[in-house]
Amino acid sequence: MIRFIVRRLLQMVGVVLILSLLVFLWLRSLPGGTVSAMLGERATPERRAALEKALGLDQPIWVQYWEFLKRALTGQFGSSTGVQPGTDAFQVFLTRFPATIELAFFALVIAVALGIPLGYLAARRRGSIFDNLSIVGSLIGIAVPVFFLAFLLKYWFAIKLHWLPVSGRQDPDINATRVTGFFVLDGLLTREYDASWDAIKHLILPSLALATIPFAVIFRITRASVLEVLDEDYVRTAESKGLTNKVIRGRHVLRNALLPVVTTIGLQTGGLLVGAVLTERVFSYAGLGEALAIAFERRDYAVLQVCILMAAVTFVIVNLLVDIAYAVIDPRVRTR
Amino acid sequence: MPNPLNPNSKKDRIDSLAATAGDRHRSGDHAQPGGGVAVATVDDAGHVEESTGVSLLASAWRRLRRNPVFLLGLAITTIFVIVAIFAPWLAPHDPAKGLLITEVRQQTNPIPAARPGFPLGADNAGRDIFSRLIVGSRQTLVVGVMATLFGFLGGLTLGTLAGALGGWVDSLVMRIVDVMLSIPSLLLAFSIAAIAARPSQWTVIIAIAVVQVPVFARLLRGSMLAQRASDHVLAARALGVKRSAIVFRHMLPNAMGPVIVQATLVVATSIIDAAALSFLGLGNPDDRQPEWGQMLGAAQRFIYDYPALAIWPALCIIVVALGFTLMGESLREALDPKSRR
Numbered sequence: 001m002i003r004f005i006v007r008r009l010l011q012m013v014g015v016v017l018i019l020s021l022l023v024f025l026w027l028r029s030l031p032g033g034t035v036s037a038m039l040g041e042r043a044t045p046e047r048r049a050a051l052e053k054a055l056g057l058d059q060p061i062w063v064q065y066w067e068f069l070k071r072a073l074t075g076q077f078g079s080s081t082g083v084q085p086g087t088d089a090f091q092v093f094l095t096r097f098p099a100t101i102e103l104a105f106f107a108l109v110i111a112v113a114l115g116i117p118l119g120y121l122a123a124r125r126r127g128s129i130f131d132n133l134s135i136v137g138s139l140i141g142i143a144v145p146v147f148f149l150a151f152l153l154k155y156w157f158a159i160k161l162h163w164l165p166v167s168g169r170q171d172p173d174i175n176a177t178r179v180t181g182f183f184v185l186d187g188l189l190t191r192e193y194d195a196s197w198d199a200i201k202h203l204i205l206p207s208l209a210l211a212t213i214p215f216a217v218i219f220r221i222t223r224a225s226v227l228e229v230l231d232e233d234y235v236r237t238a239e240s241k242g243l244t245n246k247v248i249r250g251r252h253v254l255r256n257a258l259l260p261v262v263t264t265i266g267l268q269t270g271g272l273l274v275g276a277v278l279t280e281r282v283f284s285y286a287g288l289g290e291a292l293a294i295a296f297e298r299r300d301y302a303v304l305q306v307c308i309l310m311a312a313v314t315f316v317i318v319n320l321l322v323d324i325a326y327a328v329i330d331p332r333v334r335t336r
Numbered sequence: 337m338p339n340p341l342n343p344n345s346k347k348d349r350i351d352s353l354a355a356t357a358g359d360r361h362r363s364g365d366h367a368q369p370g371g372g373v374a375v376a377t378v379d380d381a382g383h384v385e386e387s388t389g390v391s392l393l394a395s396a397w398r399r400l401r402r403n404p405v406f407l408l409g410l411a412i413t414t415i416f417v418i419v420a421i422f423a424p425w426l427a428p429h430d431p432a433k434g435l436l437i438t439e440v441r442q443q444t445n446p447i448p449a450a451r452p453g454f455p456l457g458a459d460n461a462g463r464d465i466f467s468r469l470i471v472g473s474r475q476t477l478v479v480g481v482m483a484t485l486f487g488f489l490g491g492l493t494l495g496t497l498a499g500a501l502g503g504w505v506d507s508l509v510m511r512i513v514d515v516m517l518s519i520p521s522l523l524l525a526f527s528i529a530a531i532a533a534r535p536s537q538w539t540v541i542i543a544i545a546v547v548q549v550p551v552f553a554r555l556l557r558g559s560m561l562a563q564r565a566s567d568h569v570l571a572a573r574a575l576g577v578k579r580s581a582i583v584f585r586h587m588l589p590n591a592m593g594p595v596i597v598q599a600t601l602v603v604a605t606s607i608i609d610a611a612a613l614s615f616l617g618l619g620n621p622d623d624r625q626p627e628w629g630q631m632l633g634a635a636q637r638f639i640y641d642y643p644a645l646a647i648w649p650a651l652c653i654i655v656v657a658l659g660f661t662l663m664g665e666s667l668r669e670a671l672d673p674k675s676r677r
Binding site: 014015018019022026029030139140142143144145146147148151155159269270271273274277278281292293296297299304308311312315316319 | 521522611665
């Protein structure tokens, strides 16, 4: 087990190194190069030369990459130019990251709470109208552009019906104390329950929009996996032993069928990060995704490199944790 | 060998799809009553070269033609392609001409309403939306097909190299592919699109296609490996067939099944991804040739006052993406005897 983890950790370091190289090369290939990217197209030649020297752009490329790595490891990416002008880009990332985690967590909870029971029921009633309807429903969920769904939800429930807030993370009138940066948790910790409730109301619509794709995936995996397990010999054995339906379903079917589902849940992070770029933009939700969307629009390369690098690193780390969790649950994986 | 219990990570999903290429011989055990799959494998032994692609499609078709899900998907995509081909003759107006521009009032009435001859009204430049939707099917089809084609060609090159040569080429290619798969896919597409100094339809297509390269590469390599271990390749090798001929005439055509499935699904995601790029302002700014994703992206400015402007292109995207997805998913099931529904 330890050897498995060490091997995966070493692999991860390699992947992150190549990722940093890709981001470095990407930054150099941006229109006009790094200097134009940081100063804008209209910078004077003197300022350009000074910045080139300051950034070490007159050095050979491998020296530049080494410098880039050193700066990346210490979190020095320069100041934001478009998202929060003047603020340090890494600081922008740090303040916005909890918001996205909060949103992604809510979306995952919705996706799991709907996906697993529906997937299980669809598998039990295979071929029924309910089964076919939920399959088509999950396929439609994949076919709808996430940001369009976000617009629809916002239009109906916030603008037309006024049930829920239109945008943002918190009503500006609420003067909440900040402890962790997770607004719902903050309210619980400081006993400002109205602040928590307000933050939850702000989370409902964006997390519903964000939940569609993970829901569709979790639903389908659960259904396929339950179908697979229902056919296993040990389920037939359990039935012929005369075990009650409750025991068979809970202990033999569901527990085994949920193994792959558990890992799927972890693996949705990539999709959630991308979905967050689109949903957070629609709801002006001040998270990592909105920062990325604005940074793409306004070409804020300092924020872009931090966020892309950190998003990819987060994705890789979550994948690693999922692999380890899976190896713990299912010993057969370790020998792969 | 992919872990059959864990078909959920991106890599494992690709691998289990790839494994269906090698499983074709086993499909005889699971064949539906009346399906001639087992007979086809006997045929294969006789004349491997000519029966390869045909028998694959024929056996799949036998299972698919009674599948309502597949037929619905097929109907949607066929209508879509026909409309795209004949679009200029079907559209009642010129999609680029601001025919109702006199009706547009910047402050009071930016979007002309529907009227006789203009069933869906016009956009903020006075152009007929109905015509733009019809003609837009063309560019949408181009984006979906071209992005898939480029992604496929890139993946084909890498995957064939890795699968056919093996050894260090294989390791090197697959490491690169794995790193590319470790970046959330649409984020990679956004980043690539941002490199373009002048965004156009082609930068959108390239950005979406690059993301698909590692998927196709891993898929093809997996199917090629499954093929390499199969009996008909062994037979060809025993007969002294040249290595290149084995790769291109025996392994590649048989490895195509999973690739066709993936390609069908990728057309759908490409069309949706193009809309996402437009939404973030990374799409094609030139809207004389309309495209649904671009229309949807542009409509966001007016979405709260004139939601119909966004709803029509979005509906078109949803229906077409659904059509390709239904087709792809039922193809996958038809080709994979292990999956049931």
